[in-house]
Amino acid sequence: MPADVVWMRSSTSTAEDAVEIARLPDGGAALRRAGDPDCEPHVYTAAEWEAFVKGVDAGEFDLPE
Template sequence: MDTPTNWRKSSFSGSTNECVEIADLADGGRAVRDSKRPDDGFFRFTAGEWSAFISGVKAGEFDQ
């Protein structure tokens, strides 16, 4: 499994490193890692899983 190289984090994170980073995968999925511990690995999500997650965020499913 290749490690993505195109990591990016939200512009909302400012200058802190306390956020997650995402990377696009060749198959349309996404990889997610902790920006404070990038060498600890990452989670891989399919395009369908990522789409469902984004839809949930937009619908407020994770709001507290």
Template structure:
């Protein structure tokens, strides 16, 4: 397996990608996957071979909590 780092080509990761049920029919969304060490990889669903961003589980937890509480609502409009 190739080393995992930020920007690694997503198709090099041997993981199962998950897409949100909120994804639109055009495929405009992100997909996530849990890496063997517990980190989380994120990729653009329109570019499945493109770069993956890698976050710790704590970073993803902070982001999800912020999204749930509306911290990023100003970005929507």
């Protein structure tokens, strides 16, 4: 994990169990729990992250009404 990645989380989330995300230089992304920054993050390739974002945009993860 590059040391200079910038970890971000929603400005409305202050909880220690919030999820933080960092964009990686290769276009991928890393996710971690805000309350445990020393834990190894989940890392996704650019293709995996793009597929996830497209799925979110398409509503694939929306809760049923």
